[in-house]
Amino acid sequence: MDIVQLLHDLTGFYNLSLGMVFxxxxxxxxxYLAVVKEFEPLLLIPITFGAFLANLPCENMWNAPGVDPxxxxxxxxxxxxxxxxxxxxxxxxxxxFLGVGALTDFGPLIANPRTLLLGxxxxxxxxxxxxxxxxxxxxxxxxxxxxxIIGGADGPTTILLAGKLAxxxxxxxxxxxxxxxxxxxxxxxPIMNALTTHAEKRIRMKSLRPVGRAExxxxxxxxxxxxIMLVPPAAPLLGMLFLGNFLRESNVCDRLTKAxxxxxxxxxxxxxxxxxxxxxTAENFLRFDTLKILCMGVVAFGVATAAGVLMAxxxxxxxxxxxxxxxxxxxxxxxxxxxxxxxxxxxxxTHDKQNFLLMHAMGxxxxxxxxxxxxxxxxxxxxx
Amino acid sequence: MTCPLAGxxxxxxxSVGASVQEGDTLMILEAMKMETPITAPCAGTVKSVDVxxxxxxNEGQVLCTLG
Numbered sequence: 001m002d003i004v005q006l007l008h009d010l011t012g013f014y015n016l017s018l019g020m021v022f023x024x025x026x027x028x029x030x031x032y033l034a035v036v037k038e039f040e041p042l043l044l045i046p047i048t049f050g051a052f053l054a055n056l057p058c059e060n061m062w063n064a065p066g067v068d069p070x071x072x073x074x075x076x077x078x079x080x081x082x083x084x085x086x087x088x089x090x091x092x093x094x095x096x097f098l099g100v101g102a103l104t105d106f107g108p109l110i111a112n113p114r115t116l117l118l119g120x121x122x123x124x125x126x127x128x129x130x131x132x133x134x135x136x137x138x139x140x141x142x143x144x145x146x147x148x149i150i151g152g153a154d155g156p157t158t159i160l161l162a163g164k165l166a167x168x169x170x171x172x173x174x175x176x177x178x179x180x181x182x183x184x185x186x187x188x189x190p191i192m193n194a195l196t197t198h199a200e201k202r203i204r205m206k207s208l209r210p211v212g213r214a215e216x217x218x219x220x221x222x223x224x225x226x227x228i229m230l231v232p233p234a235a236p237l238l239g240m241l242f243l244g245n246f247l248r249e250s251n252v253c254d255r256l257t258k259a260x261x262x263x264x265x266x267x268x269x270x271x272x273x274x275x276x277x278x279x280x281t282a283e284n285f286l287r288f289d290t291l292k293i294l295c296m297g298v299v300a301f302g303v304a305t306a307a308g309v310l311m312a313x314x315x316x317x318x319x320x321x322x323x324x325x326x327x328x329x330x331x332x333x334x335x336x337x338x339x340x341x342x343x344x345x346x347x348x349x350t351h352d353k354q355n356f357l358l359m360h361a362m363g364x365x366x367x368x369x370x371x372x373x374x375x376x377x378x379x380x381x382x383x384x
Numbered sequence: 385m386t387c388p389l390a391g392x393x394x395x396x397x398x399s400v401g402a403s404v405q406e407g408d409t410l411m412i413l414e415a416m417k418m419e420t421p422i423t424a425p426c427a428g429t430v431k432s433v434d435v436x437x438x439x440x441x442n443e444g445q446v447l448c449t450l451g
Contacts, residue, residue: 207443207444208443338416338417338418341416342416342418345418345420349420353407353421353423354388354423354425356388356389356420358389358415358416358418358420359389359390359415359416359443362416
């Protein structure tokens with residue numbers, strides 16, 4: 001009897017629930033996808049490990065600071081209470097964007113600014129999924145916006161928006177966003193092939209003109225000012241994105257650029273991922289809504305892909321008749337950088353080995369990053 | 385043959401004097417963390433290879449000459 005009492009008092013076994021054990025199974029599946037199938041492992045492993053920790057009976061990892069009623073002493077909070085403030089205070093996603101900006105070359109977009117329209121068109125996937133989730137799936141406005149933004153294929157933006165508008169969906173939308181980003185090479189090609197003719201797939205685009213340092217710096221500063229004035233709530237994301245990019249393109253801040261591209265983004269990724277995973281407790285995640293979110297995520301990706309391709313076709317019929325663009329780069333308007341651009345290259349090369357679409361697709365791809373942040377800012381401004 | 389996209393030479397597959405057929409891979413470029421094969425646009429003999437493995441290349445730079 002004493003041993004049973006001791007087990008009860010000192011160990012966590014008695015706090016285990018069936019839901020926790022079921023979540024371990026979910027974690028095993030996610031670990032398999034991340035480690036064996038290499039589905040966005042840099043993010044899926046921290047997220048899954050956070051989920052695993054959240055479903056172990058270890059309260060002192062998460063408890064908030066307080067006062068011990070017996071002694072009156074202040075008791076410090078658990079480790080992840082403090083680390084998760086990075087999400088609650090909306091610090092991690094903008095810091096990730098600093099690294100994204102430092103890693104991104106906006107040259108292809110500057111050289112071919114009409115691809116901005118393709119990045120914008122892909123946001124139609126976000127808008128359509130928002131409408132669908134709100135009118136047909138029973139989600140409220142904030143939840144619908146959070147689910148729709150999955151179609152933007154931008155993890156940090158999705159997490160930021162979820163943190164603001166639907167914190168209880170954070171784990172589910174993050175898993176959906178990162179899983180589907182990893183599945184971009186499988187989700188996009190059938191849609192791209194179905195919506196384009198053989199001749200369209202073989203369109204060779206003119207070489208991009210070189211873009212100088214001054215042009216890139218002016219672009220970063222002006223885009224920063226313009227987008228923030230347009231959508232002020234997106235300032236944390238866009239400000240850090242263009243700060244990172246300005247550091248990169250200045251060519252005089254090598255140490256800061258490299259730190260942003262490596263140590264800062266890597267460290268933040270670990271804490272962001274585990275914090276997001278920590279929201280995936282059994283009671284939060286094992287709900288019918290999670291399944292609906294996973295289904296809506298695919299819809300969002302598919303519609304965004306189709307909208308980009310169709311916009312490219314429309315542009316070829318109207319403003320681009322003399323200098324057509326290959327509609328396959330339209331799909332890169334979803335912002336998964338640079339994976340969506342790689343998909344454009346791979347699909348194009350299967351129809352013409354001498355056709356190199358990669359750098360052309362980077363234009364809509366980076367435009368998609370800006371577009372998703374702008375639409376997230378719009379949602380925050382109108383729904384919060 | 386000129387370089388179709390900026391990146392670096394991941395691997396040079398061909399060598400001077402080699403006979404190649406249309407579509408044969410001559411070298412592999414790496415750009416945006418993606419390996420992209422550069423294939424022969426026509427059959428011929430490799431007259432020169434103008435880049436080395438690991439070299440950074442710009443769009444329009446001569447990669448090799450086919451004759």
